[in-house]
Amino acid sequence: MSDMPPVIDLRAAERGPEARAEFLDRLRRAAHEIGFFQLVGHGVVGAAELLDLSRQFFALPDRERHELDILNSPHFRGYSRLGREHTRGEPDQRQQLDIGPERPGARPAAGEPTYRWLIGPNQWPASLPELRQAVLAWMDQLADLSHRLLRLILESLETPADFLDTVVAPDPQVHFKLLHYPGPAAEVVDTISPGQGAGIHKDLGLLTLLVQDSVGGLQVAFEDDNFVDVPVVADAFVVNLGELLEVATRGYLKATIHRVVRPAPGVDRYSMPFFYSPRLEGEMRPLPSRYVSEADGVVVDPGNPLFACYGDNVMKGLTRGFPDLIARHHPDLLNTTGQ
Template identity: 45%
Template sequence: MKKPALPVLDLRDLHAGPERRQAFLKDLRTAARDVGFFYLTGHGLGLEKQKAILALAKTFFALPEKEKLEVQMANSPHFRGYTRMKGEITRGKPDMREQFDIMAEEKALVPGELHAPWQRLYGPNQWPAALPQMQGTLLAWQDSLSDITVTLLKAFAEALEQDPAVFAENIDGGPYRHMKLIRYPGQEGQASRQGVGAHKDPGYLTLVMQDGQSGLEVQTEEGWVSAEPIEGAFVVNIGELLELASNGYLRATLHRVVSPQGGVERYSCAFFMAARLDSRVPLLALPERLAAQARGPESDPANPLFYEVGENVLKGRLRSHTDVAERHYSDLMRASA
């Protein structure tokens, strides 16, 4: 078996005594700084559970288009639901995938409770009537993934020699959670191979569960490398908020998904964790030797980063889902025109 292109970390080492714990924290800091991506094993979510989630994804995407469109994201000002092929935009180009997005199950705020545009992100998920088991299964899976990211975020605080509770203020009560099931169809000949265009994730941390089909690629100093699936492992990557909090010591890395060849499909489940929408990202006071290595967060003039989490999340959603923006946020689009 060839050596993986990305570092592999075993979460069990975090709880296996002082020596292995310190080795894990060192490897975590190095992987997040040098690459921004790593594989995570030993996370406690068994292979059968993972396969069940991917099987549920296949069942959903196999529904008739009419049933999927009954829960299309364009119905939801909260950016939840089904997006058909080419329905999401990355760097101005449509992505060749279909997906189903959920977040925390919440109550939408009434007009008198709305004081900022990002508060419209709060609300309920949409669920397909044909799959009544989907709600309970996916919400429980999302909770499990959230627990892993909270554990990792606390480990990052320790690895950066911070108070382990430094992020508690903006994740207590439940971090912002966003999960999607994704299907990438194969593309023939000269068709677009953009499953998802090159981008960085906007939150703190992302967990990706892949089926056996490769396609996820990470930009490194040596060029694009493939994050080949490792059975049972999640691919973890650093989001822009963690880069922002560490003043660029940790790296949010460009990545993309290349469509499989014709006749092949790829399924995955991606989970994105950020701070609570009503919070602000802390700027960590790194010890001097680490602060000296911080490069500052990378800045894209066309996509500025905000320490205010809700504002940052809404900005990204409006850019990616123009149909939702036009239907439910026309006031903001007119104001920014």
């Protein structure tokens, strides 16, 4: 593919049999060769307005944001200051608001899995009440789009489009972040390492749909760990695949490592990633596909072995990413996650 990552128009899937076949072939090659693509023609509206609300949230007084501190939530919802979340053990230089499906909070009963802690309420700023409605409506739109896109990816592999419906339905695990990457202070620019925006990683679940502002900064290693910038395309979602699809296809589909470069001094970057994954108790299934049967790629990552149950994988990742929250609310997990 000459465009890296390619721009794929979802409307082509509905323009007749020939256009659909060409669309599916392009989608399959993007998911196989690159693991990233830019999705346009998706019909989702409201990104600019939500980005503006995100800017308003991060411009709130420190006191108001810190009232929503994620450390107050055993359900891993809320605001994180710079350096709170870690990637590969290093602090990410970004602020963020972590949001999930709005549910009543409850302590898991005796014998229930610890991932039941992931079900609970969000924390919202009292002085920006419109944020709650806008975010929850956005998440509903993106859950529908993600499910449609997942079915199309399966169809492109000559797998029944509904093959993973029981893995994600009726309650897929979705997760949304508002992110703010402030440029470093001028006095640290000349130091050896002013800090990572977001460290090198792969995403865990099925699909990630990202809105990035005009600043850019997302970099992807398409081959040989050489990172290249992902250009900003108007009205596009940057889509990438997670490790569960990579493993379920014996490496035929690609979960590509990526990172975010911290912006220059005086520059602020905002982005909004949405993560679509199996329901917490769901277990992935190998995909029946001739492409998969002929693949000989990754089926296990020795540096990050995957559990059968998706919820267990999430808790493992959160234990790595939020060690101070784990120590405060879930200290029993420190000796049970292989960390």
